[in-house]
Amino acid sequence: MRTSQYLLSTLKETPASAEVISHQLMLRAGLVRNIASGLYTWLPTGLKVLKKVENIVREEMQRAGAIEVLMPMVQPADLWEESGRWQDYGPELLRLKDRHQRPFVLGPTHEEVITKLVSNEISSYKQLPLNLFQIQNKFRDEIRPRFGVMRSREFLMKDAYSFHLTAECLDETYQKMFTAYCRIFERLGLNYRPVLADTGSIGGETSHEFHVLADSGEDDIAFSDSSDYAANIEKAEALAPQGERLSAKQSLNKVSTPNVKTINDLAQFLSVEITKTVKTLLVVGSKTPVVALVLRGDHQLNEIKAEHLPQIATPLTFASDEEIFTAVNCKAGSIGPVNLPIEVIIDRSAAHLADFVCGANDDNFHFTGVNWDRDCKDYSVADIRNVVAGDPSPCGQGKLEIKRGIEVGHIFQLGEKYAQAMNCAVLTEQGKNKILTMGCYGIGVSRIVAAAIEQNHDKYGIKWPAAIAPFQAVIVPMNMHKSSRVKETANNIYKQLQEAGIDVLFDDRKERPGVMFADHELIGTPILLIIGERNLDAQQIEIKNRISGEKSLLDIKNIMSLFE
């Protein structure tokens, strides 16, 4: 490709709307352009990268035995009513009507369509197992699209769905997909981790997420420092503290705490460690108006864990000021578990405290010297907090560390949820009807492009892993319009590389060297072939490696050695 016949579209200045580095570089390098909130056009260079990612994903899915299909993006609403998600999915599901006023949705995922398809096409156990995938645009009407294509509303996703007679068979395919995903991210050249995950709105049991590690990631991942254990913080279990709870030494004492609003204020005002305080949060209950959740002062509520408790309404909703006042007759900052007239659930770590401090259910008062069972008897204990760095790993080995990750893949064992709802069944060997069990496996193809940049860049621009670089190499001639030797050499090398099937860009613009270098380092092509009068007497060109920054001279006749 010659730049004179191409659309480079690089920008010198960073558009003000871009916050994270990958978004800034994708705009500056001319990979994408924003068209509306969460909607992007892929420019030629960006599309080349996207296609390379897509092809690696496709090859590995096929290698693992999955078969490609393509389903429509627009789906009839009745399929979603059949699965129950017309009610459950919420405003992320974009609903629309056609000219006959028939309701449709813009597909955020395809469980319904694929289950319907398989239920129509498959009727015998002999046709199983089956693993179908597609690579297709999805639409999710995100509350807050951000970070460019990292969290956009329309995005490219690979989604696969497998169908099985037995849980064992599902498990086998799940393991194959796990392995295929590892191969994909290794081929992409990314620093990634598979982590245990919550199954979220899709439902089901076993689940792993694949995360690319990057500080700008939106998820917290907990790792053991001495085993393979890794889990999304939503899922990572906080173990109960070791040993017996200390016995009560202090007596219950109500103290005045005027203008103390926060836990930090409280700890400071009473000169106690924040770890000797508890905070009490009121959330909407499933059977009662409100339920109290009690956490140690320095801990944070894990909303996912809390939402899974049967006493708590889904989705988790914090009680309003009015609901709080109705239930406990005080303001939010003064609630505590002592004599609380509602159901109390305490976190394992809070349950281990003795002689602690809490709100007195009376504005501007707190209790000190509080002890479970003596001062507060009616409660249950659960794991409802986020783990923190230094907690013991739930696997039993080592301590947890926490890092940020970008979720780029997610695999689930769905079970029978959709097959049941849509009556997807086959006849068994015994001639009996059996509902199928399903797995589903997603990869965010467009998000991978952004994640790769987050992990591979420097102050000059993108440093693409070789497997997904838009070009394998770029020819950068110095003052080609002045030197017929440079021009001839550049053209010859371009022709030779093209004929050898190398994806090479030839910068034939009449630009100054500095402009060319800056553009190509921004775009991040791995190898720069710099052709100038300087080295031509010796029949050499200069090679610059974008990743390492190393420069070297190479005899022109050996040029193919670069691509072996």
Place this chain on the structure above:
RNA sequence: CGGGGCAUAGCGCAGCCCGGUAGCGCAUCUGCUUUGGGAGCAGAGGGUCGGGAGUUCGAAUCUCUCUGCCCCGACCA
């Protein structure tokens, strides 16, 4: 959805408070010079100041309204 911010040339911004001929840098185009790391000089093109309504002799500027974009949102219990 709630809170905050922004909207002026392709991009980045000033002008607005205090109403009076729409500006700067970069980019673009032309010419000359320059040529191994985002050049210099001279000139040129490019704007319904996000839309609508109002106040006024006069609105980018003041008022109202709509739209779009960006940021933040248990941490207080």
